[in-house]
Amino acid sequence: MHAYGPPPAYARAVLRIIDSRTGEPVEAAPARRGLTRVEAHASGLDATALRVLLVSDLLVRALELGGTPVWALLTGDLEQAELRAAAGALGIRPFEDGGDIGSGLGEAQVLHVAAEGGARTGGVLVAVAPVGSATTAAPDLSDPGALRLALLSAPRKLPVRLDEAGLEEARRTLAHWRGSVADWARRPSRPVPDEVRVLLRTAWEDDLNVPEVLEVLRRVETWPDLPDGARFETYAYADRLLGLELTRDIGSLA
Structure with missing residues (x-):
């Protein structure tokens, strides 16, 4: 990086995501001012489910920074209240209930965010690698900022191992x-x-x-x-x- 040099060419903000089904990049918001639906598929209160919601939250934030309207939904059937509460502690903004929502509402793009192996029909699949830890207990939310940073520090396609050394760093x-x-x-x-x-x-x-x-x-x-x-x-x-x-x-x- 050099001080105050001329910036490279940058015509328009375009968020591109790799579709885990095809391995090809797609535009997260292909139509100008079109609505993008981000649907998180997560059930149960564990670190992997929280990582799915965190990736979904990042997608929403990135799209909004680019001026794209977003509809954020959460689909799942286990421990949803507990998962939402933990997500809120982690700084993840609320998602609407997506259990009974269908398509056809005018979205320009639909992004499904799910743990690896959680294949979905329709739309782009954003797969999230699992999170491992020394215990099977629910994630420790005593320092949510540190947990969020630890989960952000690895690419979403790589597994994360939560341990005390990583959290302390x-x-x-x-x-x-x-x-x-x-x-x-x-x-x-x-x-x-x-x-x-x-x-x-x-x-x-x-x-x-x-x-x-x-x-x-x-x-x-x-x-x-x-x-x-x-x-x-x-x-x-x-x-x-x-x-x-x-x-x-x-x-x-x-």
Whole structure:
């Protein structure tokens, strides 16, 4: 990354997702201003179901950032109240009940998000790899921000192993970023550099490559000659996708 260089060509924001049925990329919102339905298929309160909802939440956020109207639904039949409560703690926005919803409501695109092996009929399938842990108990939600970051740190197509070491690393990273953002917020605001904005959007519009978004943030943190106000605006902008409450500690520093 070079300071204040000219941004690469970037004609229009287009979120492309790999359809797990075909292995081919498709546009998540192929029609201008058309409605995209994101339907999460998850049952039971476990880490894999939460990851399915988290990927669905990221899809909704990415589409909305690109100006696409979204209808978000949750379909499942086991422990739905418990799953919704855990998702809310994780910062996942509410989904409507999709149990009795059919097609034909004018959607330009339908994206089905499900755990691997959960094949669905119609629409694009966004498969999510499983989450493993040392226990079979429900996920520990005592530090939901760290859990969300830990789940975001791996591509959705790769399995995730939740263990204390990984969660502790996520806690440290999140605390460091929140502290840095709170410190940068005391400086004069500066716009997100065009080059950085392009890097962020190119990452998340390429099959929702959130780990690359996180890598861009790490690079921005130490990018020479970038005003702290621009670092702040960059992290705040990226957090519209990540949902990590990176601005939470503003005003808390002495």
